[in-house]
Amino acid sequence: MKYLFLLHDNESNWDTMDEAKKGEVYGSYMAYTDALKKADAYIAAAPLSHSREGKRIRASGVQDGPFADGKEQLGGFYMVDAKNLDDALDWAARCPCASFGHVEVRPIWNIEV
Amino acid sequence: MSDARAIAEETARASYGRLLAWLSSRTSDVAAAEDALSDAFRAALESWPMKGVPDAPEAWLLTAARRKLIDGSRRRKTRAEATPALTLAAEEAEATARSKATFPDERLKLLFICAHPAIDSSIRTPLMLQTVLGLDAARIASAFLLSPAAMSGRLVRAKRKIKSAGIPFDPPGVEDLPSRLSAVLEAIYAAFGAGWDEADGAEAEMMDLTREAIYLARLVTNLLPDEAEAWGLLALMLHAEARTKARRINGVYVALKDQNAALWDRGLVAAAEEALSRAWSCRKIGPFQVEAAIQSAHAASILYQRDTTDDIAALYAQLTDLSPSVGAQVGYAAALAAAGRPEDGLYALDEITGALAERYQPYWAVRAHILRTAGDAASAVTCYERAIGLSRDAAVRSFLIDQKNTAAKRA
Numbered sequence A: 001m002k003y004l005f006l007l008h009d010n011e012s013n014w015d016t017m018d019e020a021k022k023g024e025v026y027g028s029y030m031a032y033t034d035a036l037k038k039a040d041a042y043i044a045a046a047p048l049s050h051s052r053e054g055k056r057i058r059a060s061g062v063q064d065g066p067f068a069d070g071k072e073q074l075g076g077f078y079m080v081d082a083k084n085l086d087d088a089l090d091w092a093a094r095c096p097c098a099s100f101g102h103v104e105v106r107p108i109w110n111i112e113v
Numbered sequence B: 001m002s003d004a005r006a007i008a009e010e011t012a013r014a015s016y017g018r019l020l021a022w023l024s025s026r027t028s029d030v031a032a033a034e035d036a037l038s039d040a041f042r043a044a045l046e047s048w049p050m051k052g053v054p055d056a057p058e059a060w061l062l063t064a065a066r067r068k069l070i071d072g073s074r075r076r077k078t079r080a081e082a083t084p085a086l087t088l089a090a091e092e093a094e095a096t097a098r099s100k101a102t103f104p105d106e107r108l109k110l111l112f113i114c115a116h117p118a119i120d121s122s123i124r125t126p127l128m129l130q131t132v133l134g135l136d137a138a139r140i141a142s143a144f145l146l147s148p149a150a151m152s153g154r155l156v157r158a159k160r161k162i163k164s165a166g167i168p169f170d171p172p173g174v175e176d177l178p179s180r181l182s183a184v185l186e187a188i189y190a191a192f193g194a195g196w197d198e199a200d201g202a203e204a205e206m207m208d209l210t211r212e213a214i215y216l217a218r219l220v221t222n223l224l225p226d227e228a229e230a231w232g233l234l235a236l237m238l239h240a241e242a243r244t245k246a247r248r249i250n251g252v253y254v255a256l257k258d259q260n261a262a263l264w265d266r267g268l269v270a271a272a273e274e275a276l277s278r279a280w281s282c283r284k285i286g287p288f289q290v291e292a293a294i295q296s297a298h299a300a301s302i303l304y305q306r307d308t309t310d311d312i313a314a315l316y317a318q319l320t321d322l323s324p325s326v327g328a329q330v331g332y333a334a335a336l337a338a339a340g341r342p343e344d345g346l347y348a349l350d351e352i353t354g355a356l357a358e359r360y361q362p363y364w365a366v367r368a369h370i371l372r373t374a375g376d377a378a379s380a381v382t383c384y385e386r387a388i389g390l391s392r393d394a395a396v397r398s399f400l401i402d403q404k405n406t407a408a409k410r411a
Helices: A012-016 A019-038 A085-092 B003-027 B030-051 B057-070 B082-099 B107-114 B121-131 B138-144 B148-164 B177-200 B209-223 B227-240 B266-281 B286-304 B309-321 B325-336 B344-349 B356-357 B361-373 B377-390 B394-410
Strands: A004-007 A040-048 A055-058 A061-065 A073-081 A102-107
Touching: A004 A085, A012 B003, A019 A040, A019 A073, A019 A085, A019 B377, A019 B394, A040 B377, A085 A102, B003 B030, B003 B057, B003 B082, B003 B107, B003 B121, B030 B057, B030 B082, B030 B121, B030 B148, B057 B082, B107 B121, B107 B177, B107 B209, B121 B138, B121 B177, B121 B209, B138 B148, B148 B266, B177 B209, B177 B227, B227 B266, B227 B286, B266 B286, B309 B325, B325 B361, B325 B377, B344 B361, B361 B377, B361 B394, B377 B394
Parallel strands: none
Antiparallel strands: A004 A073, A004 A102, A040 A073, A055 A061
């Protein structure tokens, strides 16, 4: 089954983080991505740029980011192939983001077309 | 927590467990017994620490619970049919509580019920924490990463099953005892593990679950003093508990060999050694005893600067025989390397086949460590990266990143 991991963290932490710490975090994500690939669980992933670069479009018009949604913002995603929910949660727990923000795990809804 | 308070809470908990064991083994209805006692137990937790522990704690609890029982099913969630049997059992219990100095301890029956083969293994530990110790479902839920509602639901279903499936409250016979006891011990160890994980969480409050697990293991050793593995489990947990303050400094994980032994709780180390020698005196070897002996050898090497690396490797070899698991095999590999046999260590790792190793973080961390010690820094870096990608804990992750950077400098 396919699952989407939605990675949320406090993006303002990134603005104040020193380069060494940033390097450590990047390294953790690369290692995590690699572990997913080696286990054939990886489908896709990407980090997102700061939410101030984002826009929201509704019928009423366009809103510029950043959006005041709370302390943690969507900052990236992984799409993984897992045996079942337990397996997906097992992977999500290893995601570096789970240590300092939260990872929302959503099964991808399969629609026959 | 003040001593008086701790004693009051411990007595309240022990009395609660004794009464619950007594009532539910006579009615086969754990949920109804819990329901009848829960308010009384809560009142005891409020009152005893302030006013002192009553002379006959069980009688006190029963008096407090009685009104609720007489009230019948009006307010109660319990089915009305449970009331007569429960009332009868409570009256009998009250007579016993008033006539005897100590109330009979049947908590062993509860422990065995909770870890019965018919009960799903994932709910055994929570069930034990709730029934024997009276912990509330919300607290148990947070330790097991479940919502309180989901945890309550599972607990309710397990208790319903005990009643509807007619799981007997008699303790297992001689034949079944070893396997049934090992299920009890496994469930207690799982509580300890959940407490450990909680303590690892960056912001999570220390959950005290490790202490509850130690309490349960002590209870088993009191009730079954000739069971070597119960003593072994107790010794193992006490050794780990003794190192709590040293194993993480400001959120940074500290490997055992780098720990400041001055931060160890020497009283707990001594208690662990005593439990281990009680275990040996039973003359029945088992995996928990071997694991405890490994921890004991580690402690000796640090406290008395003794080289115990060969002993540890031999103990791990024994452990892989007694209870083969990936964890034991990886530990064996690390122990061989520490004893100056890195090639044998790598060979032991190679014996673990693909899929199991693939996702097991310690496998990669140990492989990386052995390769680094053997001078193959480039391969070590690759393996450290695998371990980093598989770790779940920020402190362990930064520890591994540190190790990787050190190895990379030499590559």
